[in-house]
Amino acid sequence: MAEYVAPLKDMQFVLKHVVGLDQVNTLPGWEEVTEDLVDAILEEAGKLASGVLSPLNASGDREGARLQGDKVTMPAGFRAAYEQYVQAGWGNIMAPTEFGGQGLPHLVATPCEEMWGAANLAFKLCPMLTQGAIEALARVGSEDLQKRFLPRMVTGEWTGTMNLTEPQAGSDLSLVRTKATPQADGTYRLKGQKIFITYGEHDLTENIVHLVLARIEGAPEGVKGISLFVVPKFIPKADGTPGERNDVKCVSIEHKLGIHASPTAVMAYGEKQGAIGYIVGEPNRGLEYMFIMMNAARLSVGLEGVAISERAYQRALDWSRERLQGRPVGVQGAAKTAPIVQHPDVKRMLLTMKSLTEAMRALAYWTSAVLDRARHHPDEAERQRLQAVVDLLIPVVKGWSTETGIEVASLGIQVHGGMGFIEETGAAQHLRDARITTIYEGTTGIQANDLVGRKVGREQGRTAFALIEQMQGVVKDSDVPAESLAAALASLRDATQWIVDTYPANPAAVAAGSVYYLKLAGITFGGWMMLRSAQVATKQLAAGEGDASFLRGKLATARFYAEHILPQAMSLTAAMRGADSVLAAEEALL
Numbered sequence: 001m002a003e004y005v006a007p008l009k010d011m012q013f014v015l016k017h018v019v020g021l022d023q024v025n026t027l028p029g030w031e032e033v034t035e036d037l038v039d040a041i042l043e044e045a046g047k048l049a050s051g052v053l054s055p056l057n058a059s060g061d062r063e064g065a066r067l068q069g070d071k072v073t074m075p076a077g078f079r080a081a082y083e084q085y086v087q088a089g090w091g092n093i094m095a096p097t098e099f100g101g102q103g104l105p106h107l108v109a110t111p112c113e114e115m116w117g118a119a120n121l122a123f124k125l126c127p128m129l130t131q132g133a134i135e136a137l138a139r140v141g142s143e144d145l146q147k148r149f150l151p152r153m154v155t156g157e158w159t160g161t162m163n164l165t166e167p168q169a170g171s172d173l174s175l176v177r178t179k180a181t182p183q184a185d186g187t188y189r190l191k192g193q194k195i196f197i198t199y200g201e202h203d204l205t206e207n208i209v210h211l212v213l214a215r216i217e218g219a220p221e222g223v224k225g226i227s228l229f230v231v232p233k234f235i236p237k238a239d240g241t242p243g244e245r246n247d248v249k250c251v252s253i254e255h256k257l258g259i260h261a262s263p264t265a266v267m268a269y270g271e272k273q274g275a276i277g278y279i280v281g282e283p284n285r286g287l288e289y290m291f292i293m294m295n296a297a298r299l300s301v302g303l304e305g306v307a308i309s310e311r312a313y314q315r316a317l318d319w320s321r322e323r324l325q326g327r328p329v330g331v332q333g334a335a336k337t338a339p340i341v342q343h344p345d346v347k348r349m350l351l352t353m354k355s356l357t358e359a360m361r362a363l364a365y366w367t368s369a370v371l372d373r374a375r376h377h378p379d380e381a382e383r384q385r386l387q388a389v390v391d392l393l394i395p396v397v398k399g400w401s402t403e404t405g406i407e408v409a410s411l412g413i414q415v416h417g418g419m420g421f422i423e424e425t426g427a428a429q430h431l432r433d434a435r436i437t438t439i440y441e442g443t444t445g446i447q448a449n450d451l452v453g454r455k456v457g458r459e460q461g462r463t464a465f466a467l468i469e470q471m472q473g474v475v476k477d478s479d480v481p482a483e484s485l486a487a488a489l490a491s492l493r494d495a496t497q498w499i500v501d502t503y504p505a506n507p508a509a510v511a512a513g514s515v516y517y518l519k520l521a522g523i524t525f526g527g528w529m530m531l532r533s534a535q536v537a538t539k540q541l542a543a544g545e546g547d548a549s550f551l552r553g554k555l556a557t558a559r560f561y562a563e564h565i566l567p568q569a570m571s572l573t574a575a576m577r578g579a580d581s582v583l584a585a586e587e588a589l590l
């Protein structure tokens with residue numbers, strides 16, 4: 001079975017020519033992040049992804065993580081792969097330099113993360129959560145907490161987790177019940193149960209650092225009474241090495257549809273005297289802090305949609321070139337039995353997969369580039385403007401790319417025919433693995449609520465309208481055909497205006513159409529990325545620059561996207577306005 005091959009050409013094209021690596025590596029502190037350096041990083045990441053992580057994807061899925069007592073054993077090969085990952089420094093490429101990280105831009109780490117996710121999604125979740133925990137501690141943890149935990153998390157010697165969910169508190173975190181009792185020495189004792197904790201227990205490292213949401217005794221009800229705690233599996237000794245075992249343990253792991261190698265743990269805090277926890281930042285601001293972690297994680301999960309799509313596409317393309325069935329319609333001189341890639345409908349499916357993957361990739365990378373600029377731009381007003389753009393884009397990348405990832409993985413099975421439904425080809429695993437991505441880190445419904453409420457409705461569409469205007473400028477001056485994008489932008493503009501007008505008096509109507517709006521935004525922003533790609537490809541081809549066959553491929557997918565994907569924008573707008581039929585239907589009729 002063919003292993004994953006990192007799509008380096010497309011990644012490099014997007015970074016250099018579509019999303020503006022040059023706007024990031026000219027920011028203070030990143031001048032040395034040259035194109036050559038980025039190429040070298042991506043090549044090395046590609047080798048690890050193809051040579052080490054990808055070969056463990058199917059075996060990890062078959063074997064799964066296993067629980068014995070309160071210990072989890074990872075599938076064969078995962079420990080060695082993790083060691084190799086950490087030794088090569090991949091765990092710290094984005095971490096701040098003051099804690100031993102390499103401090104590289106998010107934009108450079110993003111394609112690497114895509115590669116880890118495409119090669120082995122279950123493996124990738126562990127470093128992703130550690131990275132989120134590092135980011136939260138680096139930004140809001142006290143100096144003492146940073147000193148005790150960050151250096152070993154940055155090297156990857158210890159991993160991090162995110163503990164929000166409880167049996168009664170999923171999307172609604174105001175219902176969190178885990179209790180934290182203050183102690184005379186300034187620490188807290190935590191008691192409660194967390195469920196669905198990714199890598200809550202494993203045997204990859206000697207310690208695990210849990211970031212846990214809990215309620216301090218006497219705190220206000222709701223989200224304003226939630227605090228954030230660091231609860232290590234082993235309490236670090238004065239010399240920094242793991243010491244006494246804390247009162248937290250894994251009591252079971254879930255049997256799931258996909259990502260079998262990723263242990264999803266039920267964690268018991270404080271079954272005895274209470275788990276020792278250290279508060280992060282100020283009491284009752286836990287959810288706000290956790291959002292630092294969740295925003296980074298939401299972008300990463302959006303990338304998982306891109307990653308799985310790429311992997312599913314590669315597998316489907318390989319299959320379509322080898323599987324011989326039927327004579328293609330309308331192909332002069334075609335063999336009586338030809339590779340299925342020659343059938344128009346199979347070509348349509350492959351182009352759908354490829355063009356959507358490219359559009360999602362460019363949109364996710366662009367979001368990373370804007371994120372870097374929002375954090376490092378020298379001008380405060382520009383930083384604020386860019387942050388508003390990132391805030392708007394993150395739910396779109398998370399929601400649209402993961403929903404689309406499922407569609408693409410499903411098409412991958414369709415291309416395989418019956419063999420796609422049989423586990424042996426590997427196509428089915430991609431769909432099973434993709435299925436969780438629209439659920440964890442906030443379901444699509446939650447992303448869509450966030451988008452239409454906080455990001456559009458409450459600010460009267462200011463950021464959305466500004467983006468639409470920026471895109472309309474690109475369309476107006478385009479030297480390649482852009483009618484479909486112009487029409488999609490007009491739809492997005494209308495839909496945005498409808499939200500702004502409707503939200504104050506009838507937020508339920510907006511909520512009913514919110515997922516349609518999220519998809520509309522994703523498809524349209526993706527179309528913008530595809531137009532920019534087509535403009536660059538056209539210019540380079542005319543100048544005789546670059547790899548002509550790759551560039552012609554970019555034009556083919558851009559044209560397909562314009563003719564087959566962008567027209568969906570109009571129907572999404574119409575569906576979004578159909579809120580009445582949702583609201584009018586009585587619950588008893590469901």
Ligand SMILES: Cc1cc2nc3c(=O)[nH]c(=O)nc-3n(C[C@H](O)[C@H](O)[C@H](O)COP(=O)(O)OP(=O)(O)OC[C@H]3O[C@@H](n4cnc5c(N)ncnc54)[C@H](O)[C@@H]3O)c2cc1C
Pocket residue numbers: 162163164165169170171172195196197198199256264436439440441442443444445446449
């Ligand atoms: C494999 C796996 C790994 C996970 N990893 C972690 C982890 O590491 N840490 C962690 O803390 N959690 C983790 N989770 C939990 C995950 O984040 C939650 O499952 C998710 O947030 C949804 O919560 P829920 O399952 O309770 O669903 P519910 O909240 O019950 O949602 C059910 C349905 O109702 C909809 N819904 C709920 N509220 C609203 C609303 N206000 N508006 C519109 N629709 C709504 C949802 O969109 C969904 O369709 C993981 C879950 C799984 C399955």
